[in-house]
Amino acid sequence: MxxxxxxxxxxxxxxxxxxxxxxxxxxxxxxxxxxxxxxxxxxSRLDLVRTLTERAVTEMTALFAEVNASPAEADTMWAQIVARVWPVAHRYRALLALRRGEFGDVIHGLLGPVDELLAEIVKRGQDSGVFARHLPAAILSQVAYGTVFAIADSFRSNGPQGARAATITSLLMLGVPETRAIDLAGDQP
Missing domain, CATH: 1.10.10.60 (Homeodomain-like)
Known part of the structure; x- marks a missing residue:
């Protein structure tokens, strides 16, 4: 069963x-x-979506908590998060579309712990001058993280260029200079 x-x-x-x-x-x-x-x-379809979201939150929270415990600079941490979450983001890209629809409130509520961890990392980066301050950390983290999911949705296959593009683009969204973003992406698949 x-x-x-x-x-x-x-x-x-x-x-x-x-x-x-x-x-x-x-x-x-x-x-x-x-x-x-x-x-x-x-x-119901809501029960199915809720279960999928809970599964995604469990996976992502474990990944983020591990990276968040690192003493690395916030931009390095972000690059590590994207590298680790890329297969998860690709697998759960449907939640981004569902989040904008009728199940938005449920999905948004369940993703709260993930959103908080991301905002903490962005706030740390803003406080250290690594990330831009043009938006509050909670919003900027969502913009950058949404970029990862948008790229995951655009790259239908879980190919190597998608992870690299997601890392660089999300770091650029956070205000990291292009050369630093490219260096952080390194030879990431």
Missing amino acids: NETRARILDVALDVLGENPEAGMGDIASAAGVVRRTVYGHFP
Whole structure:
């Protein structure tokens, strides 16, 4: 039963990543089960989206907390976050589109811990003069992090150029000079 549930979640990410408007029937079909099976695990589309979001938050929070504990400069930390979160961002890119839709409040609420960790890192960077101050840390972190997801959505395959582009572009959004952003991305895939 847990295997079927996990498969439904994995398939839902793929299906919703391609079409955020996809229904439970589309997900069931792609998972090779009947709709009743999907509804047996997730009584509503909201329950499915909530579970996907909780799964993403768990993965991302663990990654961010590990990087956040580092004594590195904020721009280095940000580059490390993008490198580590890229596969997660790519996998959960559907949440960005769903966040703008009917499930926005639910997703936004569940992503609170992730948003707070990102804002802390940006605030640290602003306080040390590494990041720009033209926006409050909470907003600037969302702009930069949203860029990572936008690039993940544009690069449909999890290719190497996407991670590098996401690192450099998000650092530029944070106000890091281009040469420093490129250096921080290094030979990152």
